[in-house]
Amino acid sequence: MRLYVDVSYESLNKYNEELCGDTVEVIRNGNSVTVVLADGLGSGVKANILSTLTSKIIGTMLVNGASIDEAVETIANTLPVCKEREIAYSTFSILQVFNSGECYLVEFDNPSVIYLEGGKVKYLESISREINGKHVKESRLQLSEDDTFVLISDGVVHAGIGSTLNLGWQWENVAEYVERTWKKDLSAKKIAKLLVSVCDNLYAQKPGDDATVAAVKIRSPLKVNIMVGPPVDRNQDNYVVSRFLSQEGMKVVCGGTTSKIVSRETGREIVTSFNYFNPAVPPIAEIDGIDLTTEGVLTLGKTLDYVRRCLSTESTIHDLLHLKDRDGASKLANILLEDGTSVNFFVGRAMNPAHQNPDMPLNLGLKLKLVEELAAYLKSIGKEVSIEYF
Amino acid sequence: MIPIKTYFGTCLGDFMVIRTITLKLYKPSRRKREIIDDALLRYSMAYQYMLDKAFEQIEEIREKYKEPYGIYSSFKLSKWMDSTLSEELNEFGVQPFKDSLKIDLGMSLAGHLNLKRIRENTSFPLVYLPDDRYDSSYDALMDEIISEGLNDNLKRHKCEKELLRLERKSASLSPIFFCRCATNRDYCLLYDVINKKYYAKLYLMNRSDDRKKALNPSENMLLRYIHKDGGMLKPSDRKERYIIVPLSFGKWQEQYLKTALVDPSIIKTARLIKKKDEYYLAVNIDIEEEKAVETETYLGLSRDLKALACYTIVDSGGQVLETNKFTNLEVNKFAKMKCISSGAFPADVLHSIANEIVALSANNKSQVVVQSMIDKSDRLVWRDEQGRVFKPLLDCRRYNDLVKILEYKLPSRGLPPPIKVSPVGIFYKCPACELQAKKNRISKDMFICTACGQVMEIGHLGSLNLAKKPIQYSKDVLKVNVESTPIGVRLINKELGLDFKPSEDINWFDDFKKEIVDIIENFNANMPGVKDDSKSFKMKYSIIKRLESGKDLSEMIRLS
Numbered sequence: 001m002r003l004y005v006d007v008s009y010e011s012l013n014k015y016n017e018e019l020c021g022d023t024v025e026v027i028r029n030g031n032s033v034t035v036v037l038a039d040g041l042g043s044g045v046k047a048n049i050l051s052t053l054t055s056k057i058i059g060t061m062l063v064n065g066a067s068i069d070e071a072v073e074t075i076a077n078t079l080p081v082c083k084e085r086e087i088a089y090s091t092f093s094i095l096q097v098f099n100s101g102e103c104y105l106v107e108f109d110n111p112s113v114i115y116l117e118g119g120k121v122k123y124l125e126s127i128s129r130e131i132n133g134k135h136v137k138e139s140r141l142q143l144s145e146d147d148t149f150v151l152i153s154d155g156v157v158h159a160g161i162g163s164t165l166n167l168g169w170q171w172e173n174v175a176e177y178v179e180r181t182w183k184k185d186l187s188a189k190k191i192a193k194l195l196v197s198v199c200d201n202l203y204a205q206k207p208g209d210d211a212t213v214a215a216v217k218i219r220s221p222l223k224v225n226i227m228v229g230p231p232v233d234r235n236q237d238n239y240v241v242s243r244f245l246s247q248e249g250m251k252v253v254c255g256g257t258t259s260k261i262v263s264r265e266t267g268r269e270i271v272t273s274f275n276y277f278n279p280a281v282p283p284i285a286e287i288d289g290i291d292l293t294t295e296g297v298l299t300l301g302k303t304l305d306y307v308r309r310c311l312s313t314e315s316t317i318h319d320l321l322h323l324k325d326r327d328g329a330s331k332l333a334n335i336l337l338e339d340g341t342s343v344n345f346f347v348g349r350a351m352n353p354a355h356q357n358p359d360m361p362l363n364l365g366l367k368l369k370l371v372e373e374l375a376a377y378l379k380s381i382g383k384e385v386s387i388e389y390f
Numbered sequence: 391m392i393p394i395k396t397y398f399g400t401c402l403g404d405f406m407v408i409r410t411i412t413l414k415l416y417k418p419s420r421r422k423r424e425i426i427d428d429a430l431l432r433y434s435m436a437y438q439y440m441l442d443k444a445f446e447q448i449e450e451i452r453e454k455y456k457e458p459y460g461i462y463s464s465f466k467l468s469k470w471m472d473s474t475l476s477e478e479l480n481e482f483g484v485q486p487f488k489d490s491l492k493i494d495l496g497m498s499l500a501g502h503l504n505l506k507r508i509r510e511n512t513s514f515p516l517v518y519l520p521d522d523r524y525d526s527s528y529d530a531l532m533d534e535i536i537s538e539g540l541n542d543n544l545k546r547h548k549c550e551k552e553l554l555r556l557e558r559k560s561a562s563l564s565p566i567f568f569c570r571c572a573t574n575r576d577y578c579l580l581y582d583v584i585n586k587k588y589y590a591k592l593y594l595m596n597r598s599d600d601r602k603k604a605l606n607p608s609e610n611m612l613l614r615y616i617h618k619d620g621g622m623l624k625p626s627d628r629k630e631r632y633i634i635v636p637l638s639f640g641k642w643q644e645q646y647l648k649t650a651l652v653d654p655s656i657i658k659t660a661r662l663i664k665k666k667d668e669y670y671l672a673v674n675i676d677i678e679e680e681k682a683v684e685t686e687t688y689l690g691l692s693r694d695l696k697a698l699a700c701y702t703i704v705d706s707g708g709q710v711l712e713t714n715k716f717t718n719l720e721v722n723k724f725a726k727m728k729c730i731s732s733g734a735f736p737a738d739v740l741h742s743i744a745n746e747i748v749a750l751s752a753n754n755k756s757q758v759v760v761q762s763m764i765d766k767s768d769r770l771v772w773r774d775e776q777g778r779v780f781k782p783l784l785d786c787r788r789y790n791d792l793v794k795i796l797e798y799k800l801p802s803r804g805l806p807p808p809i810k811v812s813p814v815g816i817f818y819k820c821p822a823c824e825l826q827a828k829k830n831r832i833s834k835d836m837f838i839c840t841a842c843g844q845v846m847e848i849g850h851l852g853s854l855n856l857a858k859k860p861i862q863y864s865k866d867v868l869k870v871n872v873e874s875t876p877i878g879v880r881l882i883n884k885e886l887g888l889d890f891k892p893s894e895d896i897n898w899f900d901d902f903k904k905e906i907v908d909i910i911e912n913f914n915a916n917m918p919g920v921k922d923d924s925k926s927f928k929m930k931y932s933i934i935k936r937l938e939s940g941k942d943l944s945e946m947i948r949l950s
Contacts, residue, residue, distance in 0.1 A: 031621050164845060165836070173832075181840040197843030317842045321823055
């Protein structure tokens, strides 16, 4: 079975630094997903340059078939030398997951990667060898669904030193916490956000070091199909609904008219749900066989707000937690960001009579724009997105 | 000599704040000491005599004096001492104290009977134990121990307690209660206008007492009564039943005496006490209630594993304004010596914490929120992987003692008494995302939320959660159940009498709000003339008042 590699990372800049000295590079190609976490020597601009170069060089070379030996040698010869310390230095962790489920892990001087199998921390067997004067650890393993990797920089294990925790948040504590919080439906984004949030709190919002977490979770792919708006040609209603319903995965219907079409074509009743009320979001409904039925443009607009908020650099774990709210927009945003690995939009382009009112700032163009913006955000986080217009 | 304050009344508005100041009788002469000792002995014997009599009829008293709600009033019970019993007391020569004895007896019986309602095995009051009675009681207890043994801990504890009680009572006399401040009986305070000194005038002798003598204050003294009737103590050749004793005290007590010079009506009852061969007069003073403070913030006060207590002050939005711990080196030393658990806890420490809390509350206009440690645990105790158990420095009893102190100290500064809330989950609930889970507490001292990563030290977490509880309660005003019935979905709240069937219309919520408004208006229209004391009426009344006080009805409704 083909697996989906869910990757997300979050960084915390050292207090009063504008740039982070840690860099994460995620490279997806048809054959593999490569994640590189590099931690440059020192902090600020200098560290950022070191780590960016390291992650870019290693990522690109490995993806293009170079060996780790070649990549490390290239780094050693390429990185600018620090004038103060007279060394060129950047620690790194590399995780390469192939479509076959094989995994290759390389670590150099970073805290060990935390690996969980079935939600339990498992210590990886690794081989140590010297490449160009650097002691590098290599591990290879075969992955299965729900396997989780957490790559961390040393700022994570130093969190809270001398203030909230005497010895910092030691590796064992971090691993124990990851195990404690692990759930089958916990996304890579949540893992990364959660750990960075803990670090920020341990540092009392004044980080003494750059801290970065890159989470990788292996999961089975889940396709999400969203039908938005009625087709221009009413004669196509049956075709579009049949095609939409024949898809694998989750099914979401957005729009009052659209849900009536689905109800009419399938002969299934629409039941308005009163299980939750949020004055800012129209109520949801239930149609048998449909995972979520919502109102159209208002809900999509709110969903886009939530997605935008969750993916912004200022977002916090609380933004992600709000996706568990029970209004239609939160539910849809949660499906798009957390549940689905690929998204198919079935967009009908018929004009909604309600939107013809000149006092109503909504029009067809807005609906299409909302869908396109949503699609762009989802693509930016590695999800496969397709849009079909009718 | 720590001043003690007591409150009388049923609600804040009715409180009479009583502060007790203790004044030392300064070097009484041998004659006066003999008179006081004799009076204390006679009072104690008479008091115990009445208690013994009451014990014989306790079941009858229990039935006869029970109030409608099953409680006992000291005022009513004091009437049990009829004229016959009063006559019998003459045998002890306690004619000057009969009214006081009556009140003392009423208070003892009421205390005992009210306590017995909660704890059936409550001992009957014992105020004085003469030697012969001590010997017989001691022998009886020893016989019981020998015959039945001390195999179980409960029995051993009970015997130890009884032995201690016998020891205590045999070695002490009951204080004499003066039920009124008067110039011609009981007691009164005097002020020497020339020398600026204070005296106590104590009526301790019978008319027939041979030790009576004429009292003529020296020419260098001018004694004025500290009494609402005023006047000076006039010299006379008559043999008087009272003694006059100079008083010594500290600056704290002096400020109240000076106030009494201006307003003598503040002086109320008193007790004459003997402690370690010294004599004291504990005088009750009615102090004025401070102006009520309108609170703007909340102060949570929780127990802690490292400190005696921890507090956090939050504003009305739940934002932390201040947080800290009460650490006391003296007490920490005690904790290390494990004296706290053996009962050697210094009581004044609780008063000093309470004073700090009152000062903080006054400065921040805070409503104090405390743990209700009666039937639910806060689960602060921690057992680590090695099996070591870490307990809070303040056990439940001492925390409750602290709360009791706050209950009278806060109102004396015009602040409301503390709100008691359930302690369940206060050390396990995230103040940011509200997830309550056991696994949120990762160690003895550290909390890391497993949902949002919030990090807090345990003591601060507990006090913060306490402080935020009233805010949380005020937000969740109306919980409406969504129920699926054969005739469709219904929105129900039984307390409010709400049963609403929503329409399919997108604006159904407006209709729903109108339905609630109609219920409120209907309730208010029928309010005049309603005399309903039932729990359901009170509940409905409370919900409606909270809904009325809110700004937005939509924000106050939770569908579930």
